Amino acid sequence: MKLLGNLNWDVTPFSDAINDPSTNTFVAAGAASLVIIGAVSVLILLTWFRLWRPLWRDWLTSADHKRIGVMYIVLALVMLARGVAEGAVMRGHQAMALNGGPLSADHFSELFSTHGTIMILFVAMPLVTGLINIVVPLQIGARDMAFPVMNQVSLGLTAAGAALIMVSLVIGRFETGGWTAYPPYTGKVFSPGEGPDYWIWSVVPAGLGSMLSGINFAVTIYKCRAPGMTYMRMPLFTWTALCTAIMMIYAMPPVTVSSLMLALDRYAGFHFFSNDLGGNMMNYANIFWMFGHPEVYILVLPAYGVWSEVAATFSAKQLYGYVSLVTATMSIAVISFTVWLHHFFTMGQSASVNIAFGIATMIIAVPTGVKVYDWMATLWRGRIRMTVPVIYLTGFFILFVIGGLTGVILANPTIDYQVHNTLFLVAHFHNVLIPGVLFGMLAGIHYWFPKVFGFRLDETWGARAAGLWVVGFCLTFLPLYVLGLMGMPRRSPSFTDPAYLPMEYLAAFGAVVILGALAATFTTYIVSIRHRKWLAVPLGDPWDGRTLEWATPAPVPEWNFAVIPEVSSRDAFALEKEGGTPYAPVSRYADITLPRRTTMGLTVCVATTGTGFALVWHIWWLVILCFTGLLLTMIARAFATNTEQIIPAAEVARQHRRWLDAIAQNTGITRDAECTSANRGLAAPDEVIR
Amino acid sequence: MSQNLHPGLNLGASHGDAHQQSELSVFGFWVFLMSDLITFGVLFATYAASSTPIAMAGGPGPAALFDLTSTGMQTAFLLASSLTCGMASLALKYREGPRRIALWLAVTALLGAGFLALELRDFADMIAKGATPMRSGWLSSLYALVGLHGLHITAGLVWIVVLLLLIWRRGVTDLIKTRLLIFALYWHFLDLVWIGIFSVVFLRGLA
Amino acid sequence: MSEERRERRSYLIGTLLSILLTAIAFATIPLDLPRGGTMLLIGISAVLQVIVQLRFFLHIDLSRQKREDLQLILFSLLLLGIMAGGTIWILTNLSQRMM
Structure with a gap:
């Protein structure tokens, strides 16, 4: 051995x-x-x-939902850097790929496989999960998630998957069958190497982690809302988070199951998806997309939530059509489970099956259309400020509608037969994922950053980044529509038709702009950290926010609210400010119980990474060691005592009163001064005549 | 009556916080079970779609492999264990002291182990007849579905051992009450899944 | 009747009904009925037994306090139906066309 x-x-x-x-x-x-x-x-x-000690004490072992959320986002940004770089390399390669190109076909395949896997599972998912983690408990007036330690474990599992993908860059090779890893190509017969195993053992923990996150979010929103926060008073971001959570709960099991079935085929010689002995490879596509399609909406719904908050806040108006937005969100969540077959219209099933799923696909565009109109009506005659989130929103409006319309085109099976597996499809899904999800998440980060860290992000650099993202996106992906209609297949390492070249060059140039956008995004963070004194908004309400999270200091204390607020309406904080009763003094404080620090999540992360790595390389003793460690950790947790810490009422009172005093001494700023250093996070009534 | 909210739970009104945490955990576990239901559902669907001559690939089929007596005995074991698990819940709710709870839990574990032993014997018989999971797509899906249920039962047995250890070390605390309650949900849920398995796999296979 | 006895009786009723329904399902095999009828009987008794166990073991009923759990279960069954039913529809359709 x-x-x-x-x-x-x-x-x-x-x-x-x-x-x-x-x-x-x-x-x-x-x-x-x-x-x-x-x-x-x-x-x-x-x-x-x-920084080792603060990293350990304040971050890695923390069970605080805000810190866990930040760690998710940091993970996502690191993976985003790799994913964008890979995308740029692919565009560069294809621009030189007339009759061959600099990279080998296998290398190119590895690139598009890791790019897709990373962007969906280790960029978009952690961004969404991170933002929900940070924002939802604050919006519903809760102290933490329902299960703070499980929250840590979810992060650990996601990080384990990401770690394994990073390792695959240094040791061995990744899978070459795309982010969907369709068998039989990824089976043992056609891919005998370690590539698909890397894919499997990255996806399985990430899938489990997301499922647990979904449970956590759903239970938190169902059971931990502040008194008076009825369902129809919840902020729209919380609504989208709830629907996303429900979809995570039901859509993650299929991908875990299909990956494990593929693992059984590869490791134990089962015949789920093989060519011979009764395997059915199309069942893989079927199960995978039962996850894959809801997944798209898992990602985009929270972005819709961000747009709702951003549109309302930065136009200083109540959200238009709240009820229709909620209904649309719920409809999307349910209908998204009925459309998965449109990812394999060309499999060979009968026309009636295709028609059923084609119609369902077209129907799902309707609620999204409703939403776009709602957001536009929210902005109508509002007190609009062109801050960075609003720039993203503008880009989203125009570009996402184009992406959505091409989706409706693709929903027609007869058209899909013509353009499936071409760059038209690649253009379509980038067109919904980048302006939809990525812009949404970047806007959300910009919007809530001051809440978490206590200072705003630099507006100038933020605007530059936003502009570059919009322009870079257009230059890179709109040409792909043309290439797709010209018949260029996706995932081509080389081509022979020189007619593709002009659009390829344009797209490659666009990729350079996107690299610039990424650099500008990181520059925004660095510049803002350096100017944090100038940008500080300790009083907690830099944008004249409307929902509960803005009624707390920035950065938010570990316990979120000194006393749990009572809610009597939608947009509770905005109403308090209009009625002249925000920041009411508190007469009685109570002790607050919070979860204690724990190494649970970190241990799970290390043990899972170890198990996955050992499985990829068939190091059986290490598999047994790490997996036993994982099980024992979970059993040991059942015996843990003393898992809570108590913050004394006096400490809560001291901090809360200090914050209230600081507010009393500040005059606040109007919306005109929002992006100046006068903004300390207290909103004064606007003088503008409506 | 608030006691009816969750059978087996009598934390009472004086334990406000504990009751709230317990409600969270129980509801959270319900949600997890529903997610697990989808996992089983995918395997059920795969099995149903694989019950064709093509997927059996000329290998042994249901008539040659299934043993109705054994399936019936497994069903009996599991149903009996569901009843004893319910008795453990009642003991938790109405009786002071851990003895009766521990006893019923131990009986539940024994019945579960009996179920598992019979299932493993069936698997061994099938393998002896050349019906390994590697033989055909149908057998792969059969082993995956029934095996996953068996794996859940095994996890349940480990869980009982942990619970018994906890009761032995700490007595019946509020936290342990919640965990027992959750365990009962889990165990009854496995019985529900088994109804699906004996109907869809074994009875349908022999019909 | 004390609360405890009432609840114990509920568990026992559940068990007896389950035994009965299981027996009906298993009896269809030796009885050698027409295949369609057998399937129908097995299916009906399985569904009934699931309902019985939900009612008597998992204490799910139509009362107000249980509404949330019931809604959760029904929603899950809807999605399960879509996923499992959809899979079977798609794959049988495909395999028929590949005959």
Whole structure:
């Protein structure tokens, strides 16, 4: 028995680069070096700035929903950097791919497989989960999630999947069958290597983590709302979070099951999806998309929530059509479970099946249309400020509608037969995911950043980033529609028709702009941290917000609310401000119970990563060791005592009173001064005549 | 009556916080079970779609493999364990002291172990007849569905052991009451899934 | 009758009904009825037994306090029906066309 399973020195891209020096192997080795250099420099920086202890105490072992949310978003931004870089490499390669290109076909396939897997499961999902984590308990007036430790475990599982994908860049190769990993190509017969195993053991923990997050969010919203916060008084972001949570609960099991079935095929010789002995590979596509389609709406619904909040706040108006927005959100959540077949219209089933799912697909566009009109009506005659979130919103309005319309085109099976598997499809889903999800999440980060950290993000750099994202998106992806209609298949490592070249060049140029957008996004964060004193908004309400989360100091204390608020209407905080009764003093404070720090999530993360890595390389002793560790950790948790800490009432009172005093001494700012250093987070009534 | 809210739970009005936390956990676990139901549902659907001559690939079929007596005995074991699990819940709700609870839990575990032993014996018989999961797509889906249920039962047995240890070490605290309640949900849920399995897999296979 | 006895009786009734329904389902096999009738009987008794166990073991009923749990279960069954039913529809349709 080999102690290290299938591992040996030849599996790294470095040995490839030495044995076979070429552009292709150098790119792979360069990417691997970037991962190693990145990891090492993080370690060095942490040591240099003596950050290990705060990192451990305040972050890795914290069960605070806001900190867990921030960690999700940091994870997502790191993975976003890799995903965007991969996208740029692919566009660069294809621009040179007339009759061949710099990268090998397998390398190109690895790139689009990791790009897709990362962008969906390790960028979009953590962004959404992170934002929900931060915002929802604050919006509903809760102290934390219903299950804070399980929240940590969810993060640990997601991080484990992400870690494994990062490892695959340095050790071995990733899967080459796309982010969907369709068998039989990804079965043992056609992909005997470790690639699909890396995919499986990244996806399974991430899927489990998201399912647990879904349970956590749903129970929190069902059971932990502040008194008076009825369902129809919940802010719209919370509504979208609830629907997303429900979809996570029901849509994540299929992907976990299909991945594990694929694992059984590969590891144990089962015949779920094989060509021979009664396997049915189309069942894989079927199960995968039972997850895959709701997944799209899992991602986009919270973005719709962000747009609702942003549109209302930055036009200083009540959200138009609240009830229709809620109804639309719920309809989307249910209908999204009835459309999955449109991802394989061309499988060979009869026309009647296709028609049924085609119609369902067209129907799901209707509630989204309703929403767009609601947001526009919200902005109508509002006191609109062109802040960064509103720039994103504007880009979203125009671009997302185009993306949605191409989706309706694709919903028609006869048209889908013509353009499926072409770049038209690639253009379509990037057109909904980037302006929809990514813009939404970036806008959401900009909007709620001051709530979490106590200072605003720099508006100038933020606007630059937003502009570059919009322009970069248009240049990169609109040409792909044209290429798709010209018949260029997706996932092509090379092509022979020179007619594709002009659009390819344009798209490659667009990719450069997107790299610039990414750089500007990170610059925004760095510049803002450096100017944090100037941008500070400690009083907590920089945008004249309408919902409960803005009625707290910034950064929010660990316990969120000194006393749990009582809610008597929609937009509770806005009404209090209009009625002249915000920031009411509190006569009696009580002790607050919060979960204690725990290493549970971190242990689960390490053990899961270990199990996954060992499974990929067939290191059986390590599999047993890590998996047993995982089980024992969970059993040991059942015996844990002393899991709570108590914040004394005096401490709560001291901090709360200090904040109220600071508010009393501040005159506040009108909306004109919102983006100046005069903004300390207290809104004064606007003088503008409506 | 608030006591009827959750059978087996008598934390009473004086334990406001504990009651609220318990309600959260119970509801959360219900939601988890529903998610688990989808997991089983996917495997049920796969099994149903694989019950064709093509998916059996010339290998042994239901008539050659299924043993109605054994399935019936497994059903009996599981149903009996559901009843004893219910008795444990009642003991928790109405009786002071851990003894009766522990006893009923132990009986539940024994019945569950009996079920598992019979299931494993059936698997061994099938494998001896050459019906391994590697033989055909149909057998793969059969083992996956029935095996996943068996795995859940195994987890349930481990859970009982942990519960018994906790009761032995700490007595019946509020926290343990909630956990027992959740365990009861889990165990009854597995019986529900088994109704689906014996109907869809075994009876339909032999009909 | 004390609360405890009432509840114990409920568990016993549930068990007896389950035994009865299981027996009916299993009896269809040796009885050798026409296949369609057998399937129908098995199906009906399975559904009834699920309802019995939900009612008597899991204490789900139509009362107000249980409404949330019942709604959750019904919603889950809806999605389960869509997913499982859809899968069977799609895959049988496909395999018929591949004959």
